[in-house]
Amino acid sequence: MATAPALDRIRVGSAPDSWGVWFPDDPRQTPWHRFLDEVAEAGYPWIELGPYGYLPTDPARLTDELDRRGLKVSAGTVFTGLHRGPSVWQDTWEHVGRVAALTRAMGARHLVVIPSFWRDDRTAEILEPPELTSEQWGHLARGTERLGREVKETYGLDIVVHPHADTHIDTEPHVARFLDATDPDLVRLCLDTGHYAYCGGDSVRLIETYGERIGYLHLKQVDPEILARVVADGVPFGPAVRRGVMCEPPSGVPDLEPVLAAAQKLGVDLFAIVEQDMYPCAPNAPLPIAVRTRRFLRSCGA
Template sequence: MSAFEVRIGINPLSWMNDDLPSLGGETPLEVALTEGRQIGYEGFELGNKFPREPQALKALLAQYDLSLVSGWYSGRLAQRSAEEEIAAVGPHLELLAKNGATVMVYGEVADTIQGSPLPLFQRPRFFTEAQWSTYAERLERFARYTLSQGVRVAYHHHMGAYVETPADVDELMKRTTDAVGLLLDTGHITFAGGDPLALLERYAARVCHVHCKDVRPDVVKLARNRDWSFLEAVINGAFTVPGDGAVDFASVIGKLREIGYRGWLVVEAEQDPVIAPSYAYAEKGYRTLRALVDAPSIAPNAPTTREIA
């Protein structure tokens, strides 16, 4: 067995978008599961069409010989206490734990504008030391609890939320312990003006989950210049699958191999399936990652997976 023990999974966003039902909302979940398994994916992250009862979810995934990768949790620790959040997360945490998931995607949705028509610069921010400290303390307590149940928090830095930029991630990481894992989302950190490889190098010990999302720089530039909302950027194609944008996945995968990362690589690309056909793009993302993972070695300064014209 290779020392680089990673598994390649996918989020159902390639087929159907939870935030924008108009993008593939009519597609049955069974289509996504059938096509994902046919392509070669080993597991799926949750979407809003999955069963929320542990045994029903286990039975469904077993039909397709798929594993549960993880599942997004909409947290509100910016507004409520750790104790309130622990009470709220119960059913979701049980769903993950009973289906073998060892990480939980934590997305802070308090005050977020990721689903609203507001321009991205109007996102919420913590401005004071006290605000950062209070939030970090709540997150730490919450994360220690989920870890006691066998599931580690994988904190998702996200466009339109409190923790979006590399500087935001720095503030959060320095105020929390290893109980709080970091989800590296290559697309979101690039959109936010950062470098996924630099973030990975800085927090190698904290990265416990990876969303492999590519970015179209020309669309990101338009989103910034025209004050688009996050959803406008998505509709206009800011994100795509690995191998179809500007992210240097060869270097990212090479660094993950070097640090001994063991976990999931998850293809996640919010796109309009009418413009970006689900099967073709999901397959492209899989083949890009599969080739990099299976390569005997990757040079530190390898070229990007695709040159941008």
């Protein structure tokens, strides 16, 4: 049996999201200490911080908890609404600063930036129009460049912007418009294969077209049958996740092996962090899925 070529530029990890964690504190979520125990047991050396406040925010305590399990942090995550213009900068920077400081203290080098949702991921309430005006696109581009510059200067971190369902950076045209409007020295992408497929995008084509802008990967797959029903019914992202639209690889799309091969060809070191979007989920569901997913990724060479 032929073995997959080694993906020696890809560093695999997982995240609280794969344990059903979307919020800093929610009784339906996996407790943080169980997540750490199980992600290590599943064989992932790298993790993300997840929502700020889910894991301990005291650097000394968190370092001790990670060291005891042989874990390291690849990135923190922040949420922004920079399309709203300069008026949101101060609040954004306060949020970013807390997360960036902890991320730096953990020795990580990346900050995943998720644009704000235009409909609520809990309630599905429409919060604002799904399409930005030209002025708002300008605010988004300039604000993200400023964020990239100031995060680098202040914390030594690189931002990677995460195209995400039910945000304004989602489809292929929106992602291309965002990339074409921003400085590649300041702004790169966290390509989430599942979200991009959910919104109709082709991850391999994106890597091949904008390779120099790919700074980070999130690995997940979409169940195409459930997605077709979600699209037909106009189901928001949160309820779609509860329907199981994000599925365990290799049962969905996109095929992750070509994605990883395309990323390897870029010739740069990339994190590839597994995220399945399982909120909410049964307490005993994540670990077996994580173990099988790690085995699958090894079969791909990662």
